Amino acid sequence: MLIEFEVGNFRSFRDPAVLSLAAAGLNGHEDNVFEAGRYRLLPSAALYGQNAAGKSNLLLALVFMRNFVLASSKDTQAKEPIYLEPFELDVGTREQPARFEVRFLLDGVTYRYGFEADRHRIRAEWLFQATKIQETKLFTRENQEIKVGTKFPEGVAFKAWTRENALFLSVVAQFNGPISTRILSWFNTMILFHGLAKGRATRSREMLESPKQKKKLMSLMKKADLNIQDLRIMKQPGEFIFMGSSAFLGSVHTLYDGDRRVDKVVLDFDAAESHGTKKFFQIAGPVLDALEQGAVMIVDEFDSQLHPLLSLALLHLFHSPETNPRHAQLIFATHDTLLLRHGRLRRDQIWFVEKDRQEGSRLYSLAEIKVRKDEAFDKNYLDGRYGAVPAPDLGNYLQDLP
Numbered sequence: 001m002l003i004e005f006e007v008g009n010f011r012s013f014r015d016p017a018v019l020s021l022a023a024a025g026l027n028g029h030e031d032n033v034f035e036a037g038r039y040r041l042l043p044s045a046a047l048y049g050q051n052a053a054g055k056s057n058l059l060l061a062l063v064f065m066r067n068f069v070l071a072s073s074k075d076t077q078a079k080e081p082i083y084l085e086p087f088e089l090d091v092g093t094r095e096q097p098a099r100f101e102v103r104f105l106l107d108g109v110t111y112r113y114g115f116e117a118d119r120h121r122i123r124a125e126w127l128f129q130a131t132k133i134q135e136t137k138l139f140t141r142e143n144q145e146i147k148v149g150t151k152f153p154e155g156v157a158f159k160a161w162t163r164e165n166a167l168f169l170s171v172v173a174q175f176n177g178p179i180s181t182r183i184l185s186w187f188n189t190m191i192l193f194h195g196l197a198k199g200r201a202t203r204s205r206e207m208l209e210s211p212k213q214k215k216k217l218m219s220l221m222k223k224a225d226l227n228i229q230d231l232r233i234m235k236q237p238g239e240f241i242f243m244g245s246s247a248f249l250g251s252v253h254t255l256y257d258g259d260r261r262v263d264k265v266v267l268d269f270d271a272a273e274s275h276g277t278k279k280f281f282q283i284a285g286p287v288l289d290a291l292e293q294g295a296v297m298i299v300d301e302f303d304s305q306l307h308p309l310l311s312l313a314l315l316h317l318f319h320s321p322e323t324n325p326r327h328a329q330l331i332f333a334t335h336d337t338l339l340l341r342h343g344r345l346r347r348d349q350i351w352f353v354e355k356d357r358q359e360g361s362r363l364y365s366l367a368e369i370k371v372r373k374d375e376a377f378d379k380n381y382l383d384g385r386y387g388a389v390p391a392p393d394l395g396n397y398l399q400d401l402p
Helices: 055-075 153-158 168-174 178-188 202-207 211-223 275-293 308-319 338-342 377-382
Strands: 002-008 017-020 034-036 039-041 044-048 098-106 109-117 122-130 136-142 145-148 191-194 230-236 248-257 260-268 296-300 329-333 350-355 361-365
Touching: 002 039, 002 055, 017 361, 044 055, 044 308, 055 098, 055 168, 055 178, 055 296, 055 329, 055 361, 098 178, 122 168, 145 153, 153 168, 153 178, 168 178, 191 275, 202 211, 202 275, 211 230, 211 275, 230 260, 275 296, 275 308, 308 329, 308 338, 338 377
Parallel strands: 044 329, 044 350, 191 296, 296 329
Antiparallel strands: 002 017, 002 098, 034 039, 098 109, 109 122, 122 136, 136 145, 230 248, 248 260, 350 361
16 A cells, blocks of 8 residues: 655656655545554545646656566666656756655555666665564665665675666565565556556456456446446457457447337447547456555546546545455546545545746645635636646737737
């Protein structure tokens, strides 16, 4: 379970920004808070802000950290550059390292792991653990000087094996270190989804091959009121095959004779269904996986192509203890203000991203702003009371044309 994530000097984030899923001392919507050891954590965090404010960059930072942890020891070669982007609009940051850190709970132990890196090497790396409040050092690294604590004996033999462009944690995990392997598994369970992606229904299609998983998927599809009776992997109407290059997805609908239901007809899902239906199908499988595994799910453009009530329904799946007993967490970027009114979001679940005068992104939560708990968050946000909204001036744009 994610407690907090910090990023600095990455893309539009010049200064350090911290996204916290630890519940603040607020009243209201206590059902949106779950207990995890000594922590009170939140099941979701919603990111709002104008276009180009940096919402996607914040999510991309977490995705970059996840992917680099999983792949740096095996996918990079010596002297190969690290493909990250520092904040480019300040002469003082272009050659400085980017910083990433996560604090998370795994098997009852709190871990704090992070690193600093530029395009050529790892500048620093650290891992601490805590079963109570006191932290214990597992290892620290300054450039190629790695110091291993007594609680991390699995790392002793691999200090000299670590390239300057690879993470020490990833190297140790390659050799099945028990702590490092568990931590990499935690990163690996993160589920990534982009709301504008096309043709990415792979996971949902895979679920159709398992009767048990298909039952859950179809239950969710039917509750979404999409008028689809069934989904089938087919070669041509009426002919079933296993997944393959020639397969297409068939959506089963009712055939009517006037008002009478007389039969069923199979349509080509990709050709016949709406963009919204296809988006819901794409995201349904990953959402079910996240809920089943208790994973962190990261979604950009969450509301893209979805009816607001469907976005709301998906969000409530993460908020309900009945559908989310393993405490999965959803971190998403959205422009859907209906969620501010009907999403039952606490103020510490609502985050804003806006840019300063030097075009650096700033992250802050509604819990940091003095508001009444019964305010109309959606109206006040659109009125600009919380910041992070555009100020378009398009009325007389023609007068500026040559």
